[in-house]
Amino acid sequence: MALEHAILVSLDERPGTGYELARRFDKSIGFFWAATHQQIYRTLKRMDDLRWVTAEEVAQDGRPDKKVYRVSPEGRQELQRWLRETGEPATVRHDLAVKIRGASLGDPRAVAEEVARHRRHHAERLDVYRAIEKKDFPDPSALHGRRLHQHLVLRGGIKAEEALLEWCDEVLAAMREDDPR
Amino acid sequence: MALEHAILVSLDERPGTGYELARRFDKSIGFFWAATHQQIYRTLKRMDDLRWVTAEEVAQDGRPDKKVYRVSPEGRQELQRWLRETGEPATVRHDLAVKIRGASLGDPRAVAEEVARHRRHHAERLDVYRAIEKKDFPDPSALHGRRLHQHLVLRGGIKAEEALLEWCDEVLAAMREDDPR
DNA sequence: GGCGGCTATGCAACTAGTTGCACAGCGACC
């Protein structure tokens, strides 16, 4: 399970509350590891029990107290242990691929429309990634260490979305030719 | 949940036992929807309760009886309903990306080695996909209907693995330049 | 003056997925 480790990486970059982490998991690190606020709160609690993080309660007025978490030495050690571990490549689960494969058992046009929807999503996502790259990494060749690594992860997102976009286009073209309306 | 639907698609192509389905999920359809034999047996049982499949018990000698499942009319209807449904794009979970992003908090060289391991895995997987394409779809432009859809899904796998391979190479080159040994 | 959205946390119940084990006979290999 890598949620703990994704949280450790994120908290190491900047301490924060469960709520803030949930925001970060809606973007940035969450582009490569999805998580809801529920999961994050539960996991932070467990990590606190394990002493991988320390929580500092901060009173606020006008809103509930918040707990600012930061990585402890034990947490950093655990992260280093995990980084040395070998892991299996992520298991894939693409309902869209299953739908395409089953298209001829239902309405292929409805499936084509679903592919078009996904195409739009991937195009948007790609725009977001490219905008981040332009803004945060204007000179990629000058990068080192942490900043380099952040950029490389973003590059992975860009390459994945480009491939998905091309695939959607290929599928749409082939299905249109197979069944011209 | 698409496991039921992946099973429906697979059983519609050819009826089979839980064991056979588990084999298929180790390759072919399983390249796009991972599942263990445990999950498959449990799901088949539930699908049988829902009358989406029918089971025919076949006695064998020398080994346990087997249950050959096939899709029922209700199952086909459910599949058609699902094909018309819109779904969200798959949530991603790439521990490798998390590891790269955290590389500078541990040993970047160990992470680079992990990237190299994944690179080998993706290169192998790409070879498998290309071999299947060459063998099963020698003339892609002549395909229609079900065969076309099967090929398009395979194309998605090829494009995804190509993108991952290129990404691994980019990461390895950049990390080597950042930290030449 | 009400409604929705933001910050902030969390419980409870559910669904899905993983891991380990068990049974059982066959054939192949060493």
Next chain:
DNA sequence: GGTCGCTGTGCAACTAGTTGCATAGCCGCC
């Protein structure tokens, strides 16, 4: 003669992830 792997099914226990709800005050909008 024993171990390993294949076919075939399945239970039990666990871990992970999702969904719905609750609390609670603030702010801005219509």
